[in-house]
Amino acid sequence: MNHPSSSPDVVIVGARTAGGATATLLARAGLDVLVVDRSRYGADTLSTHALMRAGVVQIHRWGLLDAVAAAGTPAVRRTTFTYADDEVPITIKPSHGVDALYAPRRTVLDPILVDAARAAGARVQYGTTITDVMRDQTGRVDGVEGRDAAGRIVRHTARWVVGADGLRSIVAKAVDAPIERRGTGATAVVYGYWQGLDVDGYRWIFRPDACAGAIPTNDDQTCIFAAATPAHIGRGGMDVLHDVVAAASPALADRLATALPPAGVRTFGGLPGYLRAPWGPGWALVGDAGHWKDPIGAHGLTDALRDAELLARAITAAASGGATEADAFDHYHQTRNRVSLPLFDVVDTIAGMRWTEAEIPELLRRLSSAMSDEVELVAGLDDHPAIAGARP
Numbered sequence: 249m250n251h252p253s254s255s256p257d258v259v260i261v262g263a264r265t266a267g268g269a270t271a272t273l274l275a276r277a278g279l280d281v282l283v284v285d286r287s288r289y290g291a292d293t294l295s296t297h298a299l300m301r302a303g304v305v306q307i308h309r310w311g312l313l314d315a316v317a318a319a320g321t322p323a324v325r326r327t328t329f330t331y332a333d334d335e336v337p338i339t340i341k342p343s344h345g346v347d348a349l350y351a352p353r354r355t356v357l358d359p360i361l362v363d364a365a366r367a368a369g370a371r372v373q374y375g376t377t378i379t380d381v382m383r384d385q386t387g388r389v390d391g392v393e394g395r396d397a398a399g400r401i402v403r404h405t406a407r408w409v410v411g412a413d414g415l416r417s418i419v420a421k422a423v424d425a426p427i428e429r430r431g432t433g434a435t436a437v438v439y440g441y442w443q444g445l446d447v448d449g450y451r452w453i454f455r456p457d458a459c460a461g462a463i464p465t466n467d468d469q470t471c472i473f474a475a476a477t478p479a480h481i482g483r484g485g486m487d488v489l490h491d492v493v494a495a496a497s498p499a500l501a502d503r504l505a506t507a508l509p510p511a512g513v514r515t516f517g518g519l520p521g522y523l524r525a526p527w528g529p530g531w532a533l534v535g536d537a538g539h540w541k542d543p544i545g546a547h548g549l550t551d552a553l554r555d556a557e558l559l560a561r562a563i564t565a566a567a568s569g570g571a572t573e574a575d576a577f578d579h580y581h582q583t584r585n586r587v588s589l590p591l592f593d594v595v596d597t598i599a600g601m602r603w604t605e606a607e608i609p610e611l612l613r614r615l616s617s618a619m620s621d622e623v624e625l626v627a628g629l630d631d632h633p634a635i636a637g638a639r640p
């Protein structure tokens with residue numbers, strides 16, 4: 249039996265950071281938005297969750313940073329880099345309305361975005377797995393089809409289909425989105441949550457083939473991660489995490505012994521970065537569906553938040569007739585690439601682990617400079633109806 253169909257302006261596949269943010273902005277701009285996800289509200293996912301400044305600036309501009317803080321997410325006021333013989337603390341200076349960074353668990357951030365989308369009028373359906381896109385007689389994408397939790401066929405036609413469906417995006421596959429750039433480096437990551445570990449902000453430790461760090465997060469927990477080549481991490485697990493942390497920083501390894509360890513850790517096997525062409529007739533990609541950077545850069549969420557706004561602006565411009573779809577979506581594409589490619593290239597080099605201790609400071613300077621450009625871009629995006637309408 250077919251499930252009743254609906255025909256919103258935009259159907260978004262994926263209800264996490266990219267999908268939730270895009271839906272929020274589109275619904276605030278007055279579009280009829282449907283979001284579908286095969287997962288469930290508030291579920292965790294395989295990801296650490298440090299936000300960089302551009303991401304925090306976005307959440308603040310959208311009026312959602314108070315909810316992040318109210319969920320008990322600690323303010324991060326310092327980032328300390330360790331490399332070669334140096335320990336470099338950097339104080340987070342107030343700018344663009346934010347005076348701290350945050351690393352909310354995905355069980356916190358994603359529901360805040362989905363709640364904001366719902367509050368703005370978007371419909372969100374969990375338990376629906378999309379299997380393909382639909383096309384009109386001209387070949388233009390005009391909807392999606394899949395199955396709901398009961399196994400019933402679901403079809404939604406829409407003016408635009410947005411793939412916010414992550415690394416293994418079914419939308420990107422169905423539209424055969426071309427890969428524009430492929431990375432060559434990939435790190436594997438193993439991480440877990442320690443209770444009662446008193447850390448002063450983000451810690452990033454860079455040693456050849458043994459990177460590690462600490463990310464303070466909700467519930468008095470600190471995410472400890474170890475990143476190295478996939479061969480080094482192997483099948484992962486607690487012993488590997490300890491070994492890599494000890495190789496990166498014996499002092500941090502010692503401190504772990506003073507805190508309550510997690511019952512288990514999670515392991516990501518690594519995947520080289522990619523940049524896909526993010527749009528075509530009737531479709532667009534956002535978040536990991538369009539663009540994956542190695543987690544060593546801790547930047548995927550910030551990318552997703554930035555691109556959600558760039559894409560939402562493109563769709564609202566096309567929907568209002570203020571620009572053609574081709575012009576508006578091409579602007580999204582070009583802006584994304586202009587900001588992302590410098591980040592992509594330096595993160596890919598770091599992820600390749602082929603640098604020496606003498607070279608890593610310069611790579612981190614390049615990363616920092618690319619992130620500053622990104623902050624200027626997102627901070628300059630004010631005065632859009634979807635944003636202005638959102639001020640609490």
Ligand SMILES: Cc1cc2nc3c(=O)[nH]c(=O)nc-3n(C[C@H](O)[C@H](O)[C@H](O)COP(=O)(O)OP(=O)(O)OC[C@H]3O[C@@H](n4cnc5c(N)ncnc54)[C@H](O)[C@@H]3O)c2cc1C
Pocket residue numbers: 261262263264265266267284285286287293294295296297298299300376377378379394412413414415416417418437516534535536537543545546547548549550551552
């Ligand atoms: C180990 C690791 C550590 C990381 N650490 C950081 C970090 O510290 N900071 C940072 O910024 N980034 C980090 N990242 C990257 C970050 O996790 C991603 O960039 C982020 O998850 C992208 O969000 P998204 O919304 O695009 O996709 P996702 O979070 O993957 O969400 C996609 C959603 O689409 C749904 N979906 C998929 N297919 C279908 C389908 N066919 N039908 C219906 N629904 C579907 C899924 O259920 C999911 O809910 C890390 C990643 C990893 C793997």
